[in-house]
Every structure is written in structure tokens, then in C-alpha cells.
Amino acid sequence: MKAVYFQKHGDVAVLEYGDLPTPTVSAGHVLVKVHACAVNHIDLWTRKGWPGLRLQLPHILGADIAGSVAEIGSGVTNVRVGEPVVVLPGLSCGVCEWCQRGNDNYCNKYTVLGEHIRGGNAEYISVPAQNVVAKPENLSFEQAASYPLTFQTSWHMLVAQAQIQPGDWVLVLAAGSGVGVAAVQIAKLFGANVIAAASSQAKLDKAKELGADAFVNYQEEDFYKKSKDITAGRGVDIVFEHVGKATWQNSIKVLVKGGRLVTCGATTGYDALTDLRYVFYKNLRIFGNLMGSRGELIRITQLMQEGKLKPVIDRVLPLQQAKDAHRALANREQFGKIVLKVSD
Ligand SMILES: [Zn+2]
Known part of the structure; x- marks a missing residue:
């Protein structure tokens, strides 16, 4: 699959566009064909790295993802192949005190797609089934990718x-x-x-x-x-x-x-x-404040569907131009989100 990735931390020059193996889908997971992925400040920080951050390289950035279900692992019942979806960016254990209390963003193992694990700057990503929800029908893939994290x-x-x-x-x-x-x-x-x-x-x-x-x-x-x-x-x-x-x-x-x-x-x-x-x-x-809970994102998705909240996109760039997206975000040129178009 085509992907933008880096093999060492650094400035935008470390971003490479090329081929990486398509992930396989395991039980309870969904393989999503990524159509659009928004760029966030977390991508810039992760690219630069920080003391103690140990990533499996090459690493793929990208937290905000919209796409369609390409394949489902065994036991997955909430989505079907071909369904358009939004991916919730937060990953949590589901069983710790904070997750049980509904504050999954406080989870001791909390991470965001593209931060400690591979994200959506690639044609495919495998994510837990619980992180996939139906895309609001009134939104394009680019719009749907632009709202979850922020x-x-x-x-x-x-x-x-x-x-x-x-x-x-x-x-x-x-x-x-x-x-x-x-x-x-x-x-x-x-x-x-x-x-x-x-x-x-x-x-x-x-x-x-x-x-x-x-x-x-x-x-x-x-x-x-x-x-x-x-x-x-x-x-x-x-x-x-x-x-x-x-x-x-x-x-x-x-x-x-x-x-x-x-x-x-x-x-x-x-x-x-x-x-x-x-x-x-x-x-x-x-x-x-760090992120928000899954429940809040479900409510936001409903309000997007109802047109009461609206995605704001500054520009859409092809995945190959991820470097330009990072530069624009670093320079604060944008109003709203910069979105990478990954595939049709
Ligand atoms: Zn937890």
C-alpha cells in the first residue's frame, strides 16, 4: 500500500512517500480503506519525537480518519464490508478504572492513532471494531476526517x-x-x-x-x-x-x-x-484537558449528521504532499483543518 512514513524523527524532510505492507486484520479488528486523513499538531510533535518515545519504525502518522470498511476480522458485527465509516482516534484498554467510569481519555494505556501506533497516512489501517462508527451521510470523506480529534x-x-x-x-x-x-x-x-x-x-x-x-x-x-x-x-x-x-x-x-x-x-x-x-x-x-471521551464523540457525530455542527476545512492536499500540510500547520496559515486525500 502507498503510505507516508518516517524512519527517524526530525523536520518535515524525514517524511517519505512509498510502499509499505498492507496490514492484516486480526480478530475484533476492522481493515479500513482510508479515503481521507486530517493533519493535527500531534502529528508534528510525534514526527519530531520526545524523550522516551519509542516507536516501531517506519512509523505512520495520522489520527483523524474517514474511509470504508475493506475487511472485517472474526467476531466483528457492528460494520459490514463496504460501509463508509469514521474512525475514533482514541485507543483505550476498556477495563481500567477510568475506562469503566466512561473517561476513556483518562485511560492509563490511552493513545491516539498515529502517536504510539501506526495511523492513517496510508491506504489501509487496521483498528479495533469499537473505534469504527458510521460516517454521517451528509459529510464527504474529507469533511468526516476533519472533525473527530479537535x-x-x-x-x-x-x-x-x-x-x-x-x-x-x-x-x-x-x-x-x-x-x-x-x-x-x-x-x-x-x-x-x-x-x-x-x-x-x-x-x-x-x-x-x-x-x-x-x-x-x-x-x-x-x-x-x-x-x-x-x-x-x-x-x-x-x-x-x-x-x-x-x-x-x-x-x-x-x-x-x-x-x-x-x-x-x-x-x-x-x-x-x-x-x-x-x-x-x-x-x-x-x-x-486531554482529548475527550468516546461518548462525546458519538454525540458530536450525531450533531454533525444533523447539521448543527459543521466541519471546517482549509484545504485538501494529496497524501504525497504531506510535507506541505505539515509546513502549513506549523506556520499557522490555515483556518480550520488541513486534510490529506489518501484514496478515491
Ligand atoms: Zn483503560
Whole structure:
């Protein structure tokens, strides 16, 4: 099968396009013919590697996958050969305390496709049957590949962690990112008011199309001051953080009393400074977040089917151009997702 893979960690130059053996399907697994696979920051981090990461090389990246069932292993009853499907990106043991409690994203053995095991930047992938669900009929394969990881993460952040309420003011940082476009839509679905912050007017115009109510161009404006102005000096109820060091202090300051800050990343640095006086004086709550649960992704898939949430695709590139996709994501050129078209 054709695949994009790497044999050593490094910059985009380590990505190779070529042939690898097609995986065989074992009991309880489904062989999916991959039609589309979205690119995420996790692909960039895994490509670069980190201390302690031991992968079986060559490694194939790719967490967000849509395709059709090519073959089923023994015992698989939830899908049939030929059925169009979306692959849930999280893999968990199913039996630990966290999995039993429905928090599979807390599983001690939790991993994401393309991170510790081979992912979807290839014509075929074998995945556990429980990770395969019917593709929403109204979505193309490219659209279906573009939503699982980011919408699942943003949903868990806003709904499970920050417990978003109608009328809340929500500040979404980097609103043009994959998690940002999901956060804007989810916040609007829950009846909140959304301040979208992004680095260009073009991205803010697109955030408006997704329903955002107010806007900060943080290349030109201080998001703390502008958000205070927008809320008549009050501040916001929720800050949707994934920027980290560069924005953290203002993200704390801009919260109203009882406000909630929820973060899923630190793209500008993890060693941010927290002035604890704001935290205790304002009764703030700070939430961390890694991915979301299977149950949340099932609900998101339903809302995609109903058209209440919409995938946002920046561009679709052929699998051979995976390097270009990685460069564009690293440079934050995109609004929404960059998707690789793997096969027809
Ligand atoms: Zn588990």
C-alpha cells in the first residue's frame, strides 16, 4: 500500500512517500480503506519525537480518519464490508478504572492513532471494531476526517470541564485553529456569546461566519483590553486556552469572578506564570484537558449528521504532499483543518 512514513524523527524532510505492507486484520479488528486523513499538531510533535518515545519504525502518522470498511476480522458485527465509516482516534484498554467510569481519555494505556501506533497516512489501517462508527451521510470523506480529534477535545473542554452555560461570554484564543473553529461552534450551540481572537482579519471574518459575536485581532489589539471593552468592563466567563505562555497571564486576568480557564495546549511554552492572587481573589477555576471521551464523540457525530455542527476545512492536499500540510500547520496559515486525500 502507498503510505507516508518516517524512519527517524526530525523536520518535515524525514517524511517519505512509498510502499509499505498492507496490514492484516486480526480478530475484533476492522481493515479500513482510508479515503481521507486530517493533519493535527500531534502529528508534528510525534514526527519530531520526545524523550522516551519509542516507536516501531517506519512509523505512520495520522489520527483523524474517514474511509470504508475493506475487511472485517472474526467476531466483528457492528460494520459490514463496504460501509463508509469514521474512525475514533482514541485507543483505550476498556477495563481500567477510568475506562469503566466512561473517561476513556483518562485511560492509563490511552493513545491516539498515529502517536504510539501506526495511523492513517496510508491506504489501509487496521483498528479495533469499537473505534469504527458510521460516517454521517451528509459529510464527504474529507469533511468526516476533519472533525473527530479537535471537536472531541473542544467539546470536553467547554462542556465537561468548563460547564458552559447559555449567556456565558467565552473568549476563544486562536479561533482559526482546529480546536478554535470547533470551540466557536460548540459555544454558540450552547447559547454562549463568543469573542474570537485570531491573528488576521481574514480569520476573524471566517469566525464570524461560524457565529462568533465579537472579535479581537491580536496582531493589532491587546486581547485583554479589547475583551474588557466588549464586555463593558466585566470580563469573560470562560477562556478557551491552548496558546500557553504568551497569553496565560492575560487569560487569567480577563476572567470574571468565578470564571473558568480551560487549556489543552501550550504552543508558545508550558512554563507560564500564574499570579495566584487572581486565582483565589476571583474564585477562579483552571481545568486541564486531554482529548475527550468516546461518548462525546458519538454525540458530536450525531450533531454533525444533523447539521448543527459543521466541519471546517482549509484545504485538501494529496497524501504525497504531506510535507506541505505539515509546513502549513506549523506556520499557522490555515483556518480550520488541513486534510490529506489518501484514496478515491
Ligand atoms: Zn483503560
